[in-house]
Each structure stands twice: as structure tokens, then as C-alpha cells.
Amino acid sequence: MDDKSKFFRFEAHFKESASYLLTLNSSGYSISLTHNSDGPYHPLLYALLFYFMLLMVYLLASLLQSRMDSSSDDTETAPILRASRTSVNDISEPGPGNDQSSSSFNPATFAPATSTEAENALADTSVKQRSGKLLSLDVFRGFTIALMIFVNYGGGNYYFFQHAPWNGLTVADLVFPWFVWIMGVSMMFSFKAQFRREVTRQAIVWKIIKRSVILFSLGLVINGISNSNLTTFRIPGVLQRLGGCYLFVGIMEVLLFEAPELASAEYWGGWYMFRDLVQPWLQWSITIGLASIQAVITYVLPVPGCGRGYLGPGGLHNYGMYSNCTGGAAGYIDRLIFTSNHIYRSSTARKIYQNSVSHDPEGLLGYLTSILLLEMGVAAGRILITYDDHKNRVFRLLTWAVTSGIVGGVLCEFKKEDGIVPVNKNLWSLSYVLITASFAFILFSAFYTIIDWHKKWGGNPFCFAGYNSILLYVGHELMMGIFPFGWTPVGPYHGTYLLLALWGASLWMFIAYVCHRKQFYVSI
Template sequence: MDEALLTVHNQMSYGLQVLYTSDYCYKCLYQPLASMEVGPGNVSVVLSTPFTLTLKASPVNATNTLCSISYLFEEAGHYSLWVTPGDALDVTCYISLDKFPHSTYQRLTVADLVMPWFVFIIGTSVMLAFSSMRRKGVTRLQLLRKLSWRTVVLMLIGFCFINYSPRDGLLSWSWLRIPGVLQRLAFTYFILSLMQMFSPYREIPPSQVRWWSPVQDVVLYWPEWIFILLLETMWLCVTFLLPVPNCPTGYLGAGGIGDNGLYPNCTGGAAAYIDRWLLGHNIYWHPTCKAMYHTTQPFDPEGVLGTINSIVMGFIGMQAGKIFLFYRKLNNKIIIRFSVWAVILGILAAILSKCTRDSGFIPVNKNLWSLSYVACMGSMSFVLLGMMYFVVDIKGWWGGQPFIYPGMNSILVYVGHSLLGFYFPFSWEMRYQDSHWEPLFRSLWGTALWIFITYLLYRKRFFLKI
């Protein structure tokens, strides 16, 4: 899957080596792909197909480039790279198609959006839930007990299931990892809840026209804004000013073969350095950058430093909750304010990233949860929530079914999938390893099965709560 066959045809009178790099890999060193000690001749190799590759040919044991070519190979296709002598001393490279690929698809995924959207809606839910509980007369002590208990339980669930191993038992001590998705969500929820619990404004203020009324949902919560600005200032200072041994200060790259191979052991910069300092080796050893950048250092995408911006993301979600409370039943104002926040955050993300993938002041980076990534995801979150509010609440075109059922038992689904997701009937060993339709069908089947289970639980009025 996601592979193609390339046959290199060397028509030169001497040996040839072919190197490659992915256009998605930032300033990466070329890596060896194929080599022929003598020419002419040919050799076949397997290529990865998700991203455009740049190939260059040079004589064996030499550094000069004879020719280079960029090409987006497609899955299961058979290709030929021809290196032929041209006029005078020129060398020509071209690619021919020997066997058509299975499909000419482009990989699309929303995986990078799911967690920040979830953090955003946690912030919105905290705002609405605390407002409801205060109206019911729940005391601060009761609130503190509830949120502390929920935080501890979520962290324990995340810690146990991320380290669960059928061979080692409940915890796998050989590759124990402390950070995780649920741990980050739990800590983010805890901080957001504390902010809301100690907020000086418990009720919606009387509707009086003041000069700052258009931004009252910001002005009335100025202590929270100061706290968030201080948190973000700390993230910026640590990220860009903390000295990291043998690495450039403020480094945000993947290390490995990236940045021309100058900083192979600097994966993640200050974020990884802090994790190693606080958590030792109990962090993630297989980051997503490892395959492309050939990194050797651990990096945890749910590490300590990134959790700061997770709190910021949740606070942006709290702002959506404040808009709901301040402008209840004023649908037009809610949609307008969602749109304004989406534009503001989108402009901030564009400025920080310079509208580029890698060359901005602060690139959009999911693994680091960079400020530009949070601003970009916050903008998209307001857009998505505004669309859902329009479709569900204003127009009544959709009630959220069937996804409301797993949403009402989200912890049960998470735990259940962690324990049973790799077993029949939720999953099975694929028969067609080189196809996309079978893993897609398997994923859709597993999702549908959990929706059906949670629907039955909904009918029975059973909800697993913490």
C-alpha cells in the first residue's frame, strides 16, 4: 500500500547512483535509492507514493549531479527512470509509465483537526456546564471535588491504556510512556475548570449599553485573558529562548536529515528537551517525523510544553461558550461573532506562518502545537461550530444523529475501542494488503458497530460518566 515500483535504466557507460528526497521533507538531505557499479544496466526499487519525490542521478562515488527530476508516483504503478546521454556533455533524465497505477488519488485526512476541535469543544462545554451548575447552587468546594476526581480518573485511564500490553499485562514497563492524549485532555480540562470556577463574573451582566458592550464577553473576563497571555508568553519564551545543548536556540525542526542534516539530534527543540528533562525516557519513541526525517531521538506530541497551547486552545473554546451565554437566542449576533473570531484567528495564523508550510515566523506544526497551529485550528473551530449551530439549532435540518449516541458515552467508546478495537468483530486481519477499500470498510464497520452499541445503551438510558 502507498508504494510503486521504479526501474532505473542506466544507459551511461559508467556506474550510476540515484538519490531521492521528498518535497514534503523540509531541507532534507538526499538519501540513497539505487546504485549500479557499472553501466549500462538497470535495477528495480520500491518507492513511497504519498508525496512528490525529487530524484537525482550522479556517478558512483561522485558528488556532481548529472540530472534531476521531480515526480508524484502513484500507488501500485510501475515506472522507469531513464538516464541517457544527450548532446555534448548533457545527461537527460525522464520517467515513463510501464504499468498504470490502481488509482490517481490524493491523500486527504482530517486527523490533524480532530484533537484541537475536541479541546475547543471541551472549553465550550466547561463554560456552559459551570454556568448551569452555578445556577443550581453548586458550591466551589463541590465543583473542586468533581473536577479533581474527573481529572484524576481521566489521567489514570489514559496512562493505563496507552501503556497496556497483552504480553506485559496492565502496564508495559519496557516502553512506559507518561504523556498521552487523555492525560493532556484531562489537565487542560482541569486548568480551564479552575479558571472558570474562580472567575469573578458568575452571571451574565445586565443588558446595559456601555462603550465596551460589543466586547463585553472579553472585557468582563480580563483576569482570564491576563492569565492566558502570561501562559502564552511563557510558551514563547521557553520555545525561542531556552538554550538546548548542541542545538540552535529556538529550533522548531524535526532534526534527523532535515535542515540539511545539520541538527540530527535536535528533534522538537525545547519541547523535547523539557520532556526528557522532566520525564526521562518515558515519552514517545516513534513520532510521525521518524519515517520521513530518519530521526533517532524521542519526541512526544502530547508533551509538557505543547499542553500550554492546548490550554490556550481550550480557552478559545470557552470564548465560544461565553458568546452562547451572552447572546442567548440572538442567532444573528452569535453567527456574526463566531465569524469575527474565525477571521481574527485566521489572520493571526496567516501572519505567524506567512501563509507558508515551513518558512513562517512560527510554522503551523501539529506535533509542537505551535501558536500558529492553535490560531489556525481555532479559526476552523469557530467556522465548524457556526455551521453546526446554523444547521442544527437555527434551521433544525439535523439533530446530530447518529453521532450524538457515541458522544453521550464517549469514555465507554474510548475504553472499549482501546481494549477491543483490534479484535473481531470490530477488526480482522486484512486479506488484501495492497488495497484501500478493505481498511476503509473495516474502519467504517467498526465505527458503525460502536454507534449501534451506544444507540442500544441510549435506549436503555445507560451512560458511563466520571
């Protein structure tokens, strides 16, 4: 480059499908818009209007039905306000899978209710429905599985419904952490119910082991859909991560579990108001210790050819200085233990950074921070089984939301790149775990307030999906490529991709509703 040459570096946000003119001269550069995009978000608007019209029609039909029924039974309520389920043993177990003591029915043991009993159950929108369950948790699980199906069907090919290429956070990146968090909440209710029935700790541990093995095995089956070649078979996966974390945290919580009502105010003294935090001090010590180990390994472990502390995607990142270092220490450990043949063969960063090294977003090092996220869900469940007042519960949940959100923001320095601990799903970084947990606390608090506290909504239609989450998860993974469950969209248009995603999510929601009407539930 001679003395008259200049180097310009700039950042710009370009609109989708638009055209720009870049002008360079001796004094600088300019960027001008020459052709605006043709409304890439119009399909989203049309879809929202369509579903809004469906909602209005449903509400109108419900209102008419309610008025017609009121002439014969003044106590009948509109279906939209009904809690659409009968009683079960206790609250849900891990999402996407539910166990036999979850909010899912066990067809082998369920006896159909009489019509009067069923109507009473449908009309019951109390917080502790007939057997002490929170409908809002099933709704949150159902909302999350519906969002997962929508995203897995392509999300209309919108960038915010796709996983972030590397650092950053999109809607798609929220789904998996929410399932981990929900698993923790469910765990507390399940364990409390089993201890009340005087089930031994040993028996509960064996149930945990069984469910963990089933989840892990189902994950392997799903991996085999795309590749059954044993020489290149992928071992890590979503259900494998859920099963492994559930195994560790579940056994830890069972062995150290103490019913909150056993200790009086005199026992706790000045710590009575914080007993949900103080009582599990050992669990928190172990969990935080594991997260600390993850941080130390990530930043201190020397990776051959990459040095210490590299967190990038490799490839073209940093001008190719770390082209074979995708994932840093996390990627190195997975490739060392599983080899490149048995982990995710692609990468969300490959399209941009053109990295050739395999990296698995569900790798081993991420288990340590996933356990922390699961324990934060346990903390939410512990709040719900310890305190009875609605306002107190919501205040504590939102306190967790604010605290975890601020700490996560500080770690990433409230920016996408160059923070101390960037928000990164591929690495399951500590900031990513804390921020997604913050969103989980906020959204669950909203569902809890509307559904279980103020009883303004019965949870339809998401509650149906929440009752049968494992069926929907495994089912959509198996059937996604088979018509009419899925097809190849025609043309590179958001409208055709959005139609596919909405069809897939709506179809599986309808299947969940039919299963609920038939009292058919799949549980682990």
C-alpha cells in the same frame, strides 16, 4: 565532484502507485509518467456511494413511517428530524469524557419517562431542548469521536487520514484539538448551570479536580494496554493532556466566573457589545501569557548540541545536522523530565527522517498552547451564554474563525515549511492551535445553524456518539485489536484498510445508538 558534474534539486508530486522515469542529461532533467495508478481513491468513492444509499433508504423509511403515523397523530414528525434525546441537567462536560451534569444521562438518577413524555421529547428539536442545551455541540462531539475512531483504525491507509510526518496538517490532525475546543464550550454551560443552582465555587473546584484525576488515570490505563512495563511506561497521553488542561482552565474560570446577565448595559457602557471579550480580560491575560512563555522557550532555550530555535524532526532533516534534536526544546524538556523511557517511543517522522530520538506529541510544552485552545472553546461557550440571537451568535463565532485562521496563517506564512511558526501537531505550535481552532469555529457554526437555528436536522447518528463519547473513546482503544472489533487487513490495499476503518467506526456508532436506546450512558 568534477567540473563537468551537475547537481539538480527539484520538487515533484508523485501519484500513488504510479511509475515514473527520471531522465538526466547535460542540459537538465525530465520526469515522465510511465504507468498510471490503478485508482487508489476508488474504494473511498465506493464507500461514499454505499453510505449515501444507506442514507436514502433511511430517509425513505422515515418518510413512509411519518406518513403512516400522520393518520393517527398529525403532530408526529419523521425520525430523521427528531432530536433524539430526553432532558438532562445541563450541557456536556469535557470530551471525550462527560460528567454527571453533562448531556449524558446518569443511569443512577434517571427515571424512565412515560411513552407520551418520551415521544414529546423525541419530537423536540428546539435550540434549548427542555433544559437549555445545544444539540449541535453533542453532534459536533459525536462527529469528532467518530472521526477519531475512523482515523485510529487506520483511515484506509490514506495519507490525509494519517498524522502529518512533521510539519503540515491532515484530517487526522484536527481531531484532538477539536476535543480540547469542545471541552471549553461545554465548560461554560456547566459552570453557569451549577452557579444557578447555587453550587459553591469550592464544590465546583473539587468536581473539576476529581474529573481531571479520572481523565488522567484513564489515560494511564490506555497507555498500559500496549506497554505495562513500569521501566518503559509512557506517562503523557491524550486523556492526560485533556485532564491537565481542564484542571487549569476549569479552576481559573470558576474562580473568575461572572454570570453575563448580572451586569446591565449601563454598567458596560460602550463595551456592552463586546462584554464577552472584556469581562474575561484576566483569563485572557493569563492564557496569552502562557502561550507567550511557550514561544519564548521554543525559540530561546539553548538545547545542548542543537542550539536555539530548532523545530525539526531530527534524523536526516537538514542533512543530519540535528540528528539528535527531534522536537527541539519541547523534546529536550520531555526527555529531561520524563526520560526517553517514559515518553512515546516512536515518532510520526521516523519513517521519512529515520530519527532515532524519542518524541512525545503530548509532551509538557504543548500544554501551554493547549490551554489557549481550550480558552478559545470557552470563548465560544461564553458567546452562547451571553447572547440569545442566532445571527449574532453565528456572526461572532465566524469572526473568531476568520481571525484565528488569519493569525495562524500569518504565523506559518501560509505555507507548510519554512514559516515563522510552522503548523505542527507534534509540537502543538501556536499556528497549529489557531488554525485548528478556526476549523472548529467553522464546523460548529455550521452544525449550530443547521440543527439549533434552522432545525433542518436532528443530529442522527452523530448525537448518539456525542452522548457517550468517553465510552466510545476508551472502548475502541481497549477493543481495537480484538475480533470482531478489529483485525489485520490482508494485503497492502486501500480497500481492505478502508473496510476495517469503516467497520470500526460504524460498529462503535451502532453501539452508541444501542446504549442510547437502553438509556445507558457513561459519565465522569
